[in-house]
Amino acid sequence: MKRNLSYILLMTGLLLIGFAIGFLVSGRMIKSKVEDMRSYYTPNGFNRHVIRVLDPTDEQLQNINPILIKYAQLNEEMMSDCKNSQRELFLELNEELKPWLSEKQMERLSLMPQERFLKNQSNVPSDNRKHRNGIRRQGKHRRVAD
Numbered sequence: 546m547k548r549n550l551s552y553i554l555l556m557t558g559l560l561l562i563g564f565a566i567g568f569l570v571s572g573r574m575i576k577s578k579v580e581d582m583r584s585y586y587t588p589n590g591f592n593r594h595v596i597r598v599l600d601p602t603d604e605q606l607q608n609i610n611p612i613l614i615k616y617a618q619l620n621e622e623m624m625s626d627c628k629n630s631q632r633e634l635f636l637e638l639n640e641e642l643k644p645w646l647s648e649k650q651m652e653r654l655s656l657m658p659q660e661r662f663l664k665n666q667s668n669v670p671s672d673n674r675k676h677r678n679g680i681r682r683q684g685k686h687r688r689v690a691d
Contacts (some may be wrong), residue, residue: 576644586624 584590592613622688639654646654 551618588614588621591620592651 585594592610595613596606599605599609635657642654643651
């Protein structure tokens with residue numbers, strides 16, 4: 546009887562340890578994938594992703610590098626435009642909801658943009674950090690020459 550109880554406790558302990566290890570490993574893997582995906586929206590991350598897919602020779606890399614830099618910057622600007630449009634939309638929502646919400650609800654709603662839109666915002670140039678949410682030359686690739 547004591548022997549069966551010790552086996553059951555041992556198996557339960559091993560099972561709990563297995564769940565804990567699985568939970569931690571899964572969290573690390575997901576975090577790694579999310580960081581990899583987020584880096585795609587920076588110029589360096591974009592270039593790294595495209596180069597990984599193409600696997601160019603050194604000669605090809607010299608020829609295509611200016612093209613990759615150009616499109617990486619355009620990609621970054623487009624994502625920044627998208628974030629700014631999303632922020633403007635949220636501010637419009639805020640104004641339209643204002644007459645219908647209590648003061649406490651408005652206070653909670655005002656915290657949303659800080660958490661969502663201003664989380665990683667910085668004045669540091671994008672080349673010096675992993676992710677950039679700042680404003681710079683918005684929509685330059687879409688502007689028509691006057």
